[in-house]
Amino acid sequence: MENKKIKVALLGLGTVGGGVYKLIQRRSESMIHTVGAELEVEKILVHSLHKKREGVDTDLLTTDWKSIVNDPEIQIVIEVMGGIEPAKSMIEEALGAGKHVVTANKDLMAEHGGELLDLAAAHGCDLLFEASVAGAIPIIRPLKQCLAGNEISEVMGIVNGTTNYILTKMFEENMSFEAALAKATELGYAEADPTADVEGLDAGRKVAILSSIAFHSRVQFKDVYTEGITKITAEDIAYAKEFDCVIKLLAVAHNTDKGIEVGVYPVLLGKEHPLSSVRDSFNAVFVHGDAVDDAMFYGRGAGEMPTASAVVGDVIDVARNLQFGCNGRISCTCYQDLPVKPFDEVKNKFFLRMQVKNEPGVLAKVASVFGGHKVSIRRVVQKHVQEEAAELVISTEKVKEYHIKDALRELQKMDSISEISSMIREY
Amino acid sequence: MENKKIKVALLGLGTVGGGVYKLIQRRSESMIHTVGAELEVEKILVHSLHKKREGVDTDLLTTDWKSIVNDPEIQIVIEVMGGIEPAKSMIEEALGAGKHVVTANKDLMAEHGGELLDLAAAHGCDLLFEASVAGAIPIIRPLKQCLAGNEISEVMGIVNGTTNYILTKMFEENMSFEAALAKATELGYAEADPTADVEGLDAGRKVAILSSIAFHSRVQFKDVYTEGITKITAEDIAYAKEFDCVIKLLAVAHNTDKGIEVGVYPVLLGKEHPLSSVRDSFNAVFVHGDAVDDAMFYGRGAGEMPTASAVVGDVIDVARNLQFGCNGRISCTCYQDLPVKPFDEVKNKFFLRMQVKNEPGVLAKVASVFGGHKVSIRRVVQKHVQEEAAELVISTEKVKEYHIKDALRELQKMDSISEISSMIREY
Numbered sequence: 034m035e036n037k038k039i040k041v042a043l044l045g046l047g048t049v050g051g052g053v054y055k056l057i058q059r060r061s062e063s064m065i066h067t068v069g070a071e072l073e074v075e076k077i078l079v080h081s082l083h084k085k086r087e088g089v090d091t092d093l094l095t096t097d098w099k100s101i102v103n104d105p106e107i108q109i110v111i112e113v114m115g116g117i118e119p120a121k122s123m124i125e126e127a128l129g130a131g132k133h134v135v136t137a138n139k140d141l142m143a144e145h146g147g148e149l150l151d152l153a154a155a156h157g158c159d160l161l162f163e164a165s166v167a168g169a170i171p172i173i174r175p176l177k178q179c180l181a182g183n184e185i186s187e188v189m190g191i192v193n194g195t196t197n198y199i200l201t202k203m204f205e206e207n208m209s210f211e212a213a214l215a216k217a218t219e220l221g222y223a224e225a226d227p228t229a230d231v232e233g234l235d236a237g238r239k240v241a242i243l244s245s246i247a248f249h250s251r252v253q254f255k256d257v258y259t260e261g262i263t264k265i266t267a268e269d270i271a272y273a274k275e276f277d278c279v280i281k282l283l284a285v286a287h288n289t290d291k292g293i294e295v296g297v298y299p300v301l302l303g304k305e306h307p308l309s310s311v312r313d314s315f316n317a318v319f320v321h322g323d324a325v326d327d328a329m330f331y332g333r334g335a336g337e338m339p340t341a342s343a344v345v346g347d348v349i350d351v352a353r354n355l356q357f358g359c360n361g362r363i364s365c366t367c368y369q370d371l372p373v374k375p376f377d378e379v380k381n382k383f384f385l386r387m388q389v390k391n392e393p394g395v396l397a398k399v400a401s402v403f404g405g406h407k408v409s410i411r412r413v414v415q416k417h418v419q420e421e422a423a424e425l426v427i428s429t430e431k432v433k434e435y436h437i438k439d440a441l442r443e444l445q446k447m448d449s450i451s452e453i454s455s456m457i458r459e460y
Numbered sequence: 461m462e463n464k465k466i467k468v469a470l471l472g473l474g475t476v477g478g479g480v481y482k483l484i485q486r487r488s489e490s491m492i493h494t495v496g497a498e499l500e501v502e503k504i505l506v507h508s509l510h511k512k513r514e515g516v517d518t519d520l521l522t523t524d525w526k527s528i529v530n531d532p533e534i535q536i537v538i539e540v541m542g543g544i545e546p547a548k549s550m551i552e553e554a555l556g557a558g559k560h561v562v563t564a565n566k567d568l569m570a571e572h573g574g575e576l577l578d579l580a581a582a583h584g585c586d587l588l589f590e591a592s593v594a595g596a597i598p599i600i601r602p603l604k605q606c607l608a609g610n611e612i613s614e615v616m617g618i619v620n621g622t623t624n625y626i627l628t629k630m631f632e633e634n635m636s637f638e639a640a641l642a643k644a645t646e647l648g649y650a651e652a653d654p655t656a657d658v659e660g661l662d663a664g665r666k667v668a669i670l671s672s673i674a675f676h677s678r679v680q681f682k683d684v685y686t687e688g689i690t691k692i693t694a695e696d697i698a699y700a701k702e703f704d705c706v707i708k709l710l711a712v713a714h715n716t717d718k719g720i721e722v723g724v725y726p727v728l729l730g731k732e733h734p735l736s737s738v739r740d741s742f743n744a745v746f747v748h749g750d751a752v753d754d755a756m757f758y759g760r761g762a763g764e765m766p767t768a769s770a771v772v773g774d775v776i777d778v779a780r781n782l783q784f785g786c787n788g789r790i791s792c793t794c795y796q797d798l799p800v801k802p803f804d805e806v807k808n809k810f811f812l813r814m815q816v817k818n819e820p821g822v823l824a825k826v827a828s829v830f831g832g833h834k835v836s837i838r839r840v841v842q843k844h845v846q847e848e849a850a851e852l853v854i855s856t857e858k859v860k861e862y863h864i865k866d867a868l869r870e871l872q873k874m875d876s877i878s879e880i881s882s883m884i885r886e887y
Contacts, residue, residue: 058610063611066795067676115656163606169755171602171606175602178777179495181776181777294875324483326763326764327742328757328758330755332756342609346607349609350608354786357784359785364491368490368493405556
């Protein structure tokens with residue numbers, strides 16, 4: 034008896050698309066057992082039919098999207114092109130034609146996830162996107178299913194491998210930011226224009242998706258505060274070591290009574306925190322829920338086969354739903370409409386480094402300015418005392434963002450203070 | 461309009477049962493949104509109706525199992541009694557009556573998982589057991605779904621919180637095994653009879669379940685080699701620190717061409733391994749697959765609410781299946797019948813500590829015995845040199861278990877060797 038076949042189309046055959054194609058071929062045997070059907074790549078949408086592609090059956094290639102969306106035999110469309118358009122229109126057309134969609138597209142899901150999930154639900158279709166956040170790491174399905182009994186209050190992650198690689202090199206090998214970025218570019222971790230990575234935009238899109246799922250309320254990327262790692266210096270790293278901390282670019286989201294707090298920024302993180310030991314280009318997502326307590330999910334955040342692992346996991350899920358006629362079983366879980374708190378209202382602890390005149394009373398002046406802005410000081414270290422200059426390193430208690438900013442603005446105007454060198458949040 | 465209700469019965473109202481009851485009450489509102497139905501605890505099977513139970517509606521209590529299994533309104537049975545019988549018979553009867561089952565019972569699933577899953581499949585019922593391994597940590601669903609596109613070659617975990625707590629105290633606070641065990645007992649981490657924990661039996665049952673799922677082939681608990689932590693000494697811990705390692709009780713399973721290798725034993729683990737930073741009573745499971753590469757899942761391995769988190773996650777999954785009429789969607793995934801390799805044939809690296817006479821030529825004699833048994837030495841440290849005695853600390857390359865045991869047997873007979881003090885595997 035011939036095995037039942039489920040036919041899929043791939044949109045895109047770049048790094049991730051190539052990985053997905055390979056992995057589906059590799060698992061063709063075992064899927065008959067785990068899914069009860071054979072997965073078959075029927076068509077692959079590409080830009081050019083003439084580019085040389087190792088190991089891919091060229092008969093599958095097409096530049097004609099209509100030949101895919103109008104093919105009634107294709108039940109699953111795998112979108113691995115990236116970017117907003119034409120991916121968005123194609124996913125909409127595919128769902129409209131009753132096809133199930135698996136996507137790895139974080140930009141698209143961060144900006145249009147809500148409407149696309151609604152469209153999928155309206156057509157009784159699956160729209161799965163595990164690969165869009167933290168690559169290979171199972172995090173979306175665990176949040177939507179395994180931890181579904183929890184009220185999640187915190188999601189916090191290292192969700193950008195490029196910046197984690199750079200910070201690891203700066204920390205472990207005393208590289209400068211520039212040297213570490215050059216190394217990351219050389220290894221293919223960083224793109225030619227590294228802005229989206231080093232300025233925290235990539236992580237910001239991912240935390241928009243993560244917090245929407247964790248808190249059951251749509252969080253838009255535009256509501257996410259983002260700050261990158263370009264200002265982190267060797268001096269900051271040295272102090273982190275002195276305080277038994279590391280510096281990590283964290284995507285942080287809290288669900289509070291007064292709204293969702295969400296941002297991406299570098300953090301001085303104590304070595305006892307599970308995220309502190311996540312090195313190199315690895316990613317990890319830390320979750321706190323009222324029942325589960327602390328949990329963490331760790332793995333590869335990018336790469337050909339790791340991303341393919343997440344995509345194919347989703348495809349297998351759709352295939353199982355097809356076998357049981359239950360597509361659309363888990364759709365959008367945003368049933369609340371919670372406000373996102375303006376970031377200025379969010380409370381954080383701060384590590385501050387400033388260059389001051391080495392004169393009596395300077396600390397009293399600084400402390401008085403902080404006091405006037407409700408900033409409580411937890412620790413002060415004075416260093417590098419030369420004839421005329423000193424460095425003040427201050428750790429604060431939790432304080433609202435606008436209070437610390439107001440205080441620093443006032444300090445910058447003072448004669449005794451020549452420079453505010455660093456302002457890094459602490460955890 | 462009244463919400464649709466899905467009625468469940470609890471078997472057992474101990475620590476875990478109490479947590480599940482509480483969590484279902486706590487989520488009654490949100491589940492209407494996430495599941496589209498209300499979960500209602502209809503009956504709770506207990507030993508005694510007269511025991512005082514805070515916050516539980518006593519009208520729900522019953523000692524009559526038949527009143528549950530014969531109640532057509534109850535669709536889901538949650539087994540949180542533990543132990544083989546009567547849990548096994550009740551689960552069989554529940555499945556026979558077309559009820560779906562969620563269980564936290566590791567003993568039962570390790571010994572009878574295969575037959576129970578077959579029975580569930582025969583009745584088109586769900587039998588979910590996420591809580592049976594590593595408590596709150598999502599690991600079974602990630603393996604069966606998220607990582608379903610992978611060929612998993614390695615599963616390795618810290619899956620017993622009691623022993624991890626003991627080893628953490630021994631490592632960080634230089635406690636003796638006895639003192640750390642006493643502390644664990646005081647905190648309620650260790651039971652009155654700690655044998656199942658400290659001898660690795662509890663971890664052995666969990667790795668039987670994990671490896672069955674990861675390798676798609678049933679692994680029985682009786683096939684799992686188990687060795688506990690009772691022989692670990694302060695001296696071993698001190699050497700681990702010297703070599704920049706920790707000592708962890710690991711459950712280890714590898715899928716090799718020549719069969720599955722599976723065991724539980726203490727391991728000297730390098731500090732760069734993600735499992736090395738798992739402290740106190742936390743659990744973690746590390747997985748390596750051909751596409752995902754390395755991944756790790758970290759969290760609470762036990763406790764009232766963490767275990768309830770896993771159980772209720774499963775219950776929500778069953779409820780969603782009920783809504784879509786697709787129960788039995790993911791059943792047993794053991795489609796292979798792979799042999800388990802006799803543990804004597806497994807290759808490991810070893811850390812050996814032995815007391816020898818301080819005389820010329822003793823190292824040559826030891827090395828010669830190792831050479832004769834195909835044991836390659838990676839590192840030798842000679843310490844504690846007194847007038848007449850010395851300590852030899854040897855690390856070997858990978859060698860078959862029976863070779864090292866043969867070598868040690870021969871060494872023990874030698875006059876120059878007064879004691880083989882430790883034999884710990886290295887990773």
